[in-house]
Amino acid sequence: MIRHEKSAVEINKSVVSALYIICLFIVRMRFDKLKKQLELLILLSDGRNYTVEELCGRMNLSRRNFYYLLDFIKHAGFIVFKNQGYYHIDRRSPFFTQLLQTIQFTDKDVKTIHSVLTMAGNDSEMVNQLRQKLESSYNFSVSAESPIRRQMESNLKLLRKAMAEKKTVRLIGYSSPHSHSVKDRLVEPFLLLHNNEDVRCHELVSKQNKTFKISRMTSVEILDTSWLHEDKHRQVFTDIFMFSSEERYRVKLRLGQLSHNLFKEEYPQGAHYITPNADGSWLLDIEVCDYRGLGRFVLGLFKDIEIIEGDGFKAYLRAEIESLIDSSNQLLQK
Numbered sequence: 520m521i522r523h524e525k526s527a528v529e530i531n532k533s534v535v536s537a538l539y540i541i542c543l544f545i546v547r548m549r550f551d552k553l554k555k556q557l558e559l560l561i562l563l564s565d566g567r568n569y570t571v572e573e574l575c576g577r578m579n580l581s582r583r584n585f586y587y588l589l590d591f592i593k594h595a596g597f598i599v600f601k602n603q604g605y606y607h608i609d610r611r612s613p614f615f616t617q618l619l620q621t622i623q624f625t626d627k628d629v630k631t632i633h634s635v636l637t638m639a640g641n642d643s644e645m646v647n648q649l650r651q652k653l654e655s656s657y658n659f660s661v662s663a664e665s666p667i668r669r670q671m672e673s674n675l676k677l678l679r680k681a682m683a684e685k686k687t688v689r690l691i692g693y694s695s696p697h698s699h700s701v702k703d704r705l706v707e708p709f710l711l712l713h714n715n716e717d718v719r720c721h722e723l724v725s726k727q728n729k730t731f732k733i734s735r736m737t738s739v740e741i742l743d744t745s746w747l748h749e750d751k752h753r754q755v756f757t758d759i760f761m762f763s764s765e766e767r768y769r770v771k772l773r774l775g776q777l778s779h780n781l782f783k784e785e786y787p788q789g790a791h792y793i794t795p796n797a798d799g800s801w802l803l804d805i806e807v808c809d810y811r812g813l814g815r816f817v818l819g820l821f822k823d824i825e826i827i828e829g830d831g832f833k834a835y836l837r838a839e840i841e842s843l844i845d846s847s848n849q850l851l852q853k
Contacts, residue, residue: 555580559588560597560608568605568767568806600754670738677739678708678718687723687744692737704731705742709752719755721748728753728765759789759805760812767806770813770829774801778823782816802827810835 681688690704706720753765779801792805
């Protein structure tokens with residue numbers, strides 16, 4: 520009898536152990552799945568575009584598992600774009616919108632930061648760059664309690680409503696410093712920018728996507744007309760050189776020690792674009808919205824840099840060098 524009881528206890532222990540192992544296995548599988556899902560989200564939202572092959576290689580996935588994960592995050596509410604074989608997540612996805620609203624600076628926060636940077640003086644290049652970035656993104660001349668600010672908040676509220684309902688709006692009395700005019704604009708607003716100071720719209724007359732400053736609108740009128748050109752709406756990207764565009768251009772450079780060190784010092788936010796090569800050099804694999812920012816860096820260190828990929832970038836540099844030669848010749852002839 521005692522032997523039978525011991526056998527039953529041993530069997531129960533074995534069952535419990537087996538169940539425990541199975542539970543651990545299931546938990547581990549779910550953890551690995553979650554880890555892959557988060558890894559894919561990070562890659563698709565890091566500001567670079569990847570092909571299926573690049574994503575599968577970075578994540579050690581088969582194509583089948585990649586498409587399974589992609590389908591999962593789409594069903595979770597993320598807007599995934601595929602453009603010319605490259606994938607990225609649209610920052611207008613509900614999750615990103617909520618996240619930005621959570622971490623976004625208030626007007627008081629921004630003004631405090633700007634005041635501290637202003638008091639720091641002009642001796643530090645880093646301080647100057649931070650202050651310039653703030654001043655290019657925020658309008659410090661508008662008081663939070665001023666009539667202009669109240670009108671901006673009213674305009675912003677109507678623009679949000681129009682975007683949510685996918686309606687066309689009339690920007691009444693928009694003041695444009697480029698065309699030196701004040702006139703109404705018929706647009707389809709689809710994306711708020713720069714801490715809600717600007718709005719990206721598709722203008723019906725010019726048939727172009729343009730950025731409008733909310734502070735330059737006398738008022739906003741929502742029209743009873745739904746969007747007709749949603750397929751023309753495009754996300755706006757900003758590269759590490761602070762140039763913005765709907766398009767991005769991929770460039771690959773081989774950096775020597777000097778250019779590698781200077782790039783990391785001047786653009787620390789771009790350090791993750793650099794990977795070491797076996798020969799002691801470094802590969803800079805980056806996407807830019809405009810060649811000017813990267814071009815200035817390369818022209819100043821051309822002896823220490825080799826262009827691996829980027830025909831458009833090569834053409835830009837040739838044109839810049841020819842222009843410099845012409846300018847130098849003219850200067851020497853004087």
